[in-house]
Amino acid sequence: MHDISAHAAQHQAPTSFIRKHVFSLDHKVIGKQYYALALLAALSGMVLSWMMRIHLGWTNAAIPGLQLLSKNGAPGGVITPEYYLQLMTMHGTIMVFFVLTTAPFAAFGNFFLPIQVGAEDMPFPRFNMMSFWVTFLAFIVLMSSFFLGDGPTLGGWTQYAPLNAVGGIAGPGQGLGVVLWATSIALFCIGQLLGSLNFISTTLDLRVKGMSLMRLPLSAWAWFITSCMGLTAFAVLMPACILVILDHVAGTSFFVASGLVLNDQLVPHSGGSTLLWQHLFWFFGHPEVYIAIVPGIGIVSHILMANMRKPMLSQRVIIYCMGALAVLSYMVYGHHMFVSGMNPVSALAFSFPTLVITIPATITVLIWVFSLYGSRLRINSASLFALGFISMFVSGGVSGFFLAQPSIDIMLHATYFVVGHFHMVMGVAAMFGIFAGTYFWFPKMAGRMMNETLGRVHFWLSFVGTYCIFMPFHYLGMAGNVRRYASFPEDFLKPLIPVHRWITVAALITGAAQLIFVYNLIHSRFRGKPAPDNPWEATSLEWSTATPPPWDNFGGKLPVVYHDPYQYGVQSSLGDYVMQASPEQVKTEREEK
Amino acid sequence: MAKFVALTIIVIAIASAVPVVMHTWVAPADVSTHGHLIDEQMSETMLEAGAAFLAAQIILAIFIWQFSNPGPDAKIKTFPGGAKGLVIAALVLVGAEVLALGVFGVKAWADVYLTAPSADAMPVQVQAGQFAFYFRYPGPDGKFGPLHPELINEATQNLFGLDPEHDLDSRDDIVTAEMAVPVNKEIHLLMHAKDVGHSFFVRELRVQQDFVPGLDVSLHFTATRVGRYEIVCTQLCGLGHYNMKAYLDVLSEHDFNDWLKKEAAMQ
Numbered sequence: 001m002h003d004i005s006a007h008a009a010q011h012q013a014p015t016s017f018i019r020k021h022v023f024s025l026d027h028k029v030i031g032k033q034y035y036a037l038a039l040l041a042a043l044s045g046m047v048l049s050w051m052m053r054i055h056l057g058w059t060n061a062a063i064p065g066l067q068l069l070s071k072n073g074a075p076g077g078v079i080t081p082e083y084y085l086q087l088m089t090m091h092g093t094i095m096v097f098f099v100l101t102t103a104p105f106a107a108f109g110n111f112f113l114p115i116q117v118g119a120e121d122m123p124f125p126r127f128n129m130m131s132f133w134v135t136f137l138a139f140i141v142l143m144s145s146f147f148l149g150d151g152p153t154l155g156g157w158t159q160y161a162p163l164n165a166v167g168g169i170a171g172p173g174q175g176l177g178v179v180l181w182a183t184s185i186a187l188f189c190i191g192q193l194l195g196s197l198n199f200i201s202t203t204l205d206l207r208v209k210g211m212s213l214m215r216l217p218l219s220a221w222a223w224f225i226t227s228c229m230g231l232t233a234f235a236v237l238m239p240a241c242i243l244v245i246l247d248h249v250a251g252t253s254f255f256v257a258s259g260l261v262l263n264d265q266l267v268p269h270s271g272g273s274t275l276l277w278q279h280l281f282w283f284f285g286h287p288e289v290y291i292a293i294v295p296g297i298g299i300v301s302h303i304l305m306a307n308m309r310k311p312m313l314s315q316r317v318i319i320y321c322m323g324a325l326a327v328l329s330y331m332v333y334g335h336h337m338f339v340s341g342m343n344p345v346s347a348l349a350f351s352f353p354t355l356v357i358t359i360p361a362t363i364t365v366l367i368w369v370f371s372l373y374g375s376r377l378r379i380n381s382a383s384l385f386a387l388g389f390i391s392m393f394v395s396g397g398v399s400g401f402f403l404a405q406p407s408i409d410i411m412l413h414a415t416y417f418v419v420g421h422f423h424m425v426m427g428v429a430a431m432f433g434i435f436a437g438t439y440f441w442f443p444k445m446a447g448r449m450m451n452e453t454l455g456r457v458h459f460w461l462s463f464v465g466t467y468c469i470f471m472p473f474h475y476l477g478m479a480g481n482v483r484r485y486a487s488f489p490e491d492f493l494k495p496l497i498p499v500h501r502w503i504t505v506a507a508l509i510t511g512a513a514q515l516i517f518v519y520n521l522i523h524s525r526f527r528g529k530p531a532p533d534n535p536w537e538a539t540s541l542e543w544s545t546a547t548p549p550p551w552d553n554f555g556g557k558l559p560v561v562y563h564d565p566y567q568y569g570v571q572s573s574l575g576d577y578v579m580q581a582s583p584e585q586v587k588t589e590r591e592e593k
Numbered sequence: 594m595a596k597f598v599a600l601t602i603i604v605i606a607i608a609s610a611v612p613v614v615m616h617t618w619v620a621p622a623d624v625s626t627h628g629h630l631i632d633e634q635m636s637e638t639m640l641e642a643g644a645a646f647l648a649a650q651i652i653l654a655i656f657i658w659q660f661s662n663p664g665p666d667a668k669i670k671t672f673p674g675g676a677k678g679l680v681i682a683a684l685v686l687v688g689a690e691v692l693a694l695g696v697f698g699v700k701a702w703a704d705v706y707l708t709a710p711s712a713d714a715m716p717v718q719v720q721a722g723q724f725a726f727y728f729r730y731p732g733p734d735g736k737f738g739p740l741h742p743e744l745i746n747e748a749t750q751n752l753f754g755l756d757p758e759h760d761l762d763s764r765d766d767i768v769t770a771e772m773a774v775p776v777n778k779e780i781h782l783l784m785h786a787k788d789v790g791h792s793f794f795v796r797e798l799r800v801q802q803d804f805v806p807g808l809d810v811s812l813h814f815t816a817t818r819v820g821r822y823e824i825v826c827t828q829l830c831g832l833g834h835y836n837m838k839a840y841l842d843v844l845s846e847h848d849f850n851d852w853l854k855k856e857a858a859m860q
Contacts, residue, residue, distance in 0.1 A: 082832035156829050162806050163789040163830065170789055171831040257807020259742040262788045266743050274790060274806050310669045314676030341805035344706035348699060355691040362687045365649060366679040372656035374670025376663050379595045387657060391602055394649045398642040405694060407634050407701035410801050411620060414792065414827035471609045479618040480796040482827045485835035492823050569669035
């Protein structure tokens, strides 16, 4: 920890519109820009999932207007098998990268990490601005592939080799579509690397006086741990994407083996390794699961304590668990490859740490659940989504037990069981973390309160709806329903079509419920009740400053930290809590410390 | 409100468990010698994971029910035992489960992947390409002829790129569009990808294995029941992926020999 004055960002208050709202150096504006990008991406991804679900339920159904987006992909509005795969690929890519990474980590982290550590900004504001605009450019590059003659790539968000490297001969979108995909993801990686550097240095170097590491809020810890993962994981994916581009444009053969034949033509590559891509991708891919979910763990812990009016049984244990999840995430990636053709002995080496990773996850859940015991739990939109997060995290987590075992993976690999598992644990749970964070922090970000009634309606429809969608995915997988099939013709999957139709209806309703959230967000931004500085009677530094915070966060007077981040359940002049930046000495009401 | 949340969680948890308990959607019956090991491992995991799922959701619901929106005089309490007890409980219980599943689960995996096929296992080669499987039997000489990718030509039905003019071993090779095997006979499946990644999945056999372009892999299995089963591709391979399948006929030894003779005559 250092003297803040020596390290704080040196940029001045912006005056022009462009510097204030577009190319801003202010971490709060950049955080909001990331949030807006994530919202746009989430809506795009959701619409794509609707199209996919309609096609899976009613394969020959015409979706009015879809032919305008792709004349070849959806003639008459009916989705072709290849267009289904293209929609699926774009849905997965958009959601994993531009929503689940962007919102909980880059958006909330940018806005709140500097404030929670007591800094005026990130140490490298220009890198920070660049990180957003490179990410935005990545999104534009990805979406532009929709307008290619043969559409975007159809290879799935995992883009397995050599389908991703042999060119357009392998199918629609496998030429320029793949190049745009890889360019977009490489750009995205650059953005996240720049962001991670800023997050790490903010946490380590810009903490205000009194803010020891153990006094950091759990959300700040989560962003710090996530940025450490981001720095290492994205640093592997970016070169892997560059190698794919080289295979396309420079005649290299990193991922294409010798002797492959497509359309009776010998592919002009030799000597590459198709499994190399899987190793590089999943070395990024599994930490990415935790890049998506660890911020949620921190955010939900932060929000729960403010609403339980007591600290967790142990913040320190949750920090250790998040750290353990991060470290183990690099040792388990091979469980995605049990039946890939890699040495089967290595499956056992990857299986054991995958099973072990359930221990820190279980401890975290136990700490959350048993911390509720004896609390004074306040029910509001933010706490409802935080509690929903726990329920989803448990539901998605237990199915991980199955997929961690190579013998069971023989039956469940590449089935809807896997789809259900990862949607629950890194999709829905992470989304619930984003929603909880939005309802909790919106007053500070926008200066206005969100509508509580709409928030609760949004929670109910989302909570019940997502279970109606994703639990049946597990049943389909157990029955052997293979994923990534455009339709289920006259074969063994036909009896499962009614389940798919149920899921489609649930997805359409649950998706429509998200429009309530969007309406609430936009309406509250302009018409919401003005928010007080500390509407939740919370303790961390973001609630010590004005709402919304001034450009330098604390109005030129940096706070000094006197307390742990979660001094709830105490007796103070304010009530049952004391702010981190308050010098007031308090007496605890808790039976045990 | 809070009580309604709690009830909803409990209803969802129980409703989620019902189809599993009732076996509403399950994989078809196993027809392999090793499949029962996978099924047993699956059942054991379901029991343990299911119990953990129900317990966690129900305890969460009970605490939400009991501790939300209390009166102004409600005192903050800490769970007896605190974090230390929970950490120890998790380490012991989950640790034991991890060890049990990890150790016992190895047997099923080892049966398929870590043991060599027996010397008299029948070799069959399967080639996967966009979007079909083709199969090759070695013929009376028991040897497969070498592959020449540059000779592959679908128009002339040289699907594997064989050169019988120059390769003696290729002359009696039997290439088929469907796979047939004798019942209760161990099969040594040699897997070759023609173009991109594919996979070989037969639910009833409890067998799934990816093809790796540029690297031939193999597995072995024994089918125990006569019947017709679907072979499907589970590795995204392009626009026709959903339709890439073939059939496996498990036949009596007599029927298999007749089938193979018929196929040989058609070469």
